[in-house]
Amino acid sequence: xxxxxxxxxxxxxxxxxxxxxxxxxxxxxxxxxxxxxxxxxxxxxxxxxxxxxxxxxxxxxxxxxxxxxxxxxxxxxxxxxxxxxxxxxxxxxxxxxxxxxxxxxxxxxxxxxxxxxxxxxxxxxxxxxxxxxxxxxxxxxxxxxxxxxxxxxxxxxxxxxxxxxxxxxxxxxxxxxxxxxxxxxxxxxxxxxxxxxxxxxxxxxxxxxxxxxxxxxxxxxxxxxxxxxxxxxxxxxxxxxxxxxxxxxxxxxxxxxxxxxxxxxxxxxxxxxxxxxxxxxxxxxxxxxxxxxxxxxxxxxxxxxxxxxxxxxxxxxxxxxxxxxxxxxxxxxxxxxxxxxxxxxxxxxxxxxxxxxxxxxxxxxxxxxxxx
Numbered sequence: 555x556x557x558x559x560x561x562x563x564x565x566x567x568x569x570x571x572x573x574x575x576x577x578x579x580x581x582x583x584x585x586x587x588x589x590x591x592x593x594x595x596x597x598x599x600x601x602x603x604x605x606x607x608x609x610x611x612x613x614x615x616x617x618x619x620x621x622x623x624x625x626x627x628x629x630x631x632x633x634x635x636x637x638x639x640x641x642x643x644x645x646x647x648x649x650x651x652x653x654x655x656x657x658x659x660x661x662x663x664x665x666x667x668x669x670x671x672x673x674x675x676x677x678x679x680x681x682x683x684x685x686x687x688x689x690x691x692x693x694x695x696x697x698x699x700x701x702x703x704x705x706x707x708x709x710x711x712x713x714x715x716x717x718x719x720x721x722x723x724x725x726x727x728x729x730x731x732x733x734x735x736x737x738x739x740x741x742x743x744x745x746x747x748x749x750x751x752x753x754x755x756x757x758x759x760x761x762x763x764x765x766x767x768x769x770x771x772x773x774x775x776x777x778x779x780x781x782x783x784x785x786x787x788x789x790x791x792x793x794x795x796x797x798x799x800x801x802x803x804x805x806x807x808x809x810x811x812x813x814x815x816x817x818x819x820x821x822x823x824x825x826x827x828x829x830x831x832x833x834x835x836x837x838x839x840x841x842x843x844x845x846x847x848x849x850x851x852x853x854x855x856x857x858x859x860x861x862x863x864x865x866x867x868x869x870x871x872x873x874x875x876x877x878x879x880x881x882x883x884x885x886x887x888x889x890x891x892x893x894x895x896x897x898x899x900x901x902x903x904x905x906x907x908x909x910x911x912x913x914x915x916x917x918x919x920x921x922x923x924x925x926x
Contacts, residue, residue, distance in 0.1 A: 581623050582651065583667045586660045588612065590621075590630075591644065591651035600633040600641025624648075657724065661716035666882075670696060670703070670710055674885045681884060688888045700886055719752045725917055726753045729859060730760045732915030736857055736923075737761050742798040744769050744787075750778050751786070753802065758783045767796045831860055834889040835901055842905030842924075851926050858922040861892040862912055875918045898922060 585591060593609050594601050603621070607614040621642060625632045629651070631643040650659045665671055674691035681691050693699045704711040729736065737743070741763060745754040748768040758766045758781075765785070768778055772788030780786065787796050833841065845856045861876040869877065876892055883890035893901070895912065902910050902924050910924040 577623070578627060579663075579667050581620050581627075582629065582663060584620055585624060585629070585648075586651050586653070586664060589653065591648045592653060594630065594642055595644045595649065595652055600635050600643045602635060602639050602641045606642060658720050659724070661713060661720050665713050665717040668713070671886065678881075678885055690886060690888045691884075692886045693888075699888060715749070719750070722753045723756060725859060725919055726756045728915040728917035728919070729921060730757070732917075733913050733921045734760075736921065737764065737800070740764055740800040742767065743800050743802055744796050744798040745802045746770075748778075748802075749774055751781070751784055754784055755779075755781070757802070767798055769796055831883060831892050832887055832890045834891070835897070835904075837889070838901045839904045842901060842907070846906050846926055849926065855926075856907070856924040858898075858924065859919045860898075860922065861918050862898060862920045862922070863892050863894045865894045865896070872918060879918060 588610050590606070590610065593606060597605075603614055603618055606612075606621075607617050610617065621630060621632075624630050625642070628645065629647050631645050632640050633643050635641045649655055650657055651663070652658050653660050671692070673695035677691035677694045680694070690699060692703075696703050698706065700714075704714050737757070740761070743754070743757065743764045744767040745751065745757075746769050748754050748770050751766070751768040754766045754768050758764050762783070764783075766781075766783055768775060768784050768786045769789065770778075775786040775788045778786045789796075842856065849855065861879060863876050863880065864873045880892035883892060898910070898912075902922075907924040907926060910922055913921040913923070915921055
């Protein structure tokens, strides 16, 4: 098949985008570190480059070059102030870069664009070539798996926790908006491995009839915020967990707490899983069997909030993010992966579930409800 000049030009442009693909994330990381989004948002109107440079104590010409790239990528908006001056304004995208903002992804971006999480990508080809070896590229690059590394490096651990927190806020909100019926009839909700109760706080605010139980290791809940609607309970999940109408498990804290939280109390009616992508099929089946044992045959269900990859049709922008997330799991974890609908069906059937449904939400993840 003959390739036209137009197609050749398109291929060449795409290749150059791969060559300098890192420039975009580097500019965004720079913006977060400097606090550009915070300053522009607080300014309240289009902010001239000169004032922005003064506020940030930056070199104006270099700052202009960074802003020019981000304006082109629609992270910030450039607007005229008068005949001779233009200013920079916030956008919905730039508000995701505000530190501590309601929809901020700043901590997650800093985690994934930092040297610790970037280094593993250089070993991805070796990972693909390996057979029978489950050492992750992260461990190759950093000398420890991600859990051990975080335990030994408090600064990384804090960044990791903050990143999981901002991710949890967005995913929980998307679940509430997309599938509020999940929480119908739930009067008592225990968040297993709830950490600082980020996810649970959002849930009890959205569903004020719910009494929340934030359950985690004693030293974790000891420093969790106190609330009239949330009870902080410390304990060992391998021994017991508090009784409740429903159990909620969310990536809102450091993963070892989540891993620790896999022994299920048989009095729980509903289990919300979000970390099955950390495990291979065999381990997933073991976890799901434990979940099935924990719920009643007549009205119990397992709710899974995970990505469902599209394989049989052309993927959209959200689907592409899922594919990239799957590749990231290969780079950073030992056995983690995202699953297609067929792969979800396999692990659920092997675990003894008779039926399930998938509900898309406004996120990379979907809500899967599985029934005994």
